[in-house]
Amino acid sequence: MARKTNASDLVLTILPDSAQRIPSGPRVNRNRLMPGLRVRHDGWTEERTQRFFDALGHTGCVRDAARVAGVSNAAAYRMKRRFPLFAQAWEDALDRAGQGLLAIAYKRAVEGRETVIIRGGQEYERRITPSDAILGLLLKRGDMAGTGALPGGKLPDDLLSFDEWQRHKRFDDYGRKIEIEDPETSKDKFIAKLTEIRNRLKEYGRQGVACPTCHQPLPDGWPNQSMAVLVASGLVGPNELFDD
Incomplete structure (x- = not known):
């Protein structure tokens, strides 16, 4: 069938x-x-x-x-x-x-739609008439607001306000809005982690008995090599080698 x-x-x-x-x-x-x-x-x-x-x-x-x-x-x-x-x-x-x-x-709402008027089998006139109905609908929805706001004052996902930026809103790889961690908080966590690593390496350097990376015993004659690396890299000052 x-x-x-x-x-x-x-x-x-x-x-x-x-x-x-x-x-x-x-x-x-x-x-x-x-x-x-x-x-x-x-x-x-x-x-x-x-x-x-x-x-x-x-x-x-x-x-x-x-x-x-x-x-x-x-x-x-x-x-x-x-x-x-x-x-x-x-x-x-x-x-x-x-x-x-x-x-x-x-x-259609702003530029209008073109209408061809035919009289006597020939083109008599062309009229371009904007659509007030569509224009009113767009204004009611908020699609033509100066800020691009949606109903309720919400911004679309392709816009980011200064207030949202201050509240750590960003765009992800797909263009969606996401909230990231406060940069100052991330900085504090990073510094705290570096301080922890630095103190641990200083302790290994004082002991001079183990590699700070693999924790294996150091050969004789290399008790301060790990601390020398720290001093050379600037993570530890020369006067901090044996500070309490």
Whole structure:
């Protein structure tokens, strides 16, 4: 029994290379997104995975992305539930799609849409009319606020305020906001660790019986070699060799 034909089926029939016309997005690593998943020629290969996320980031539609990649909707949602990194890449692709749609909406709202008026079989006039409805929607959402704020005054993930910077907010390798440790706290921990190492090496130097690195006995005649290294490196001053 033949199933009902969808409009998307007709598009793919007319444009058999439609997947190639989708702009390429960020490269994805199939093994990283789905660790431990066995590779099958009819499953989530590297090429199919890349094609799926390219299409998802372009259209924002899971059904269309799955069709272009040659996988089922159910398989796509199953991978999303099973693998956290796959789910994160999924959300990132939808964010990219949303940004593209927002750009189109902005252009329609501000620059307007061109309408050609035909009279007597000939072009009579061209009108460019901005969309007040779309403009109002963008303003209501906060997408056209001067600060780029989202509803509730929250900044989008591609912006970092001075207040957030002072609260040690930074961007990670994926462009997401993260909170890092206070640099002063990190500095104090680092100095404390160096002081601990320095004191331990000083004690080894006083004893002169073991290597401060491997803890093996030092040969005769080398009792102060470890301390000489410390003095040469500047970690210990000459007057600190035997200070209490």
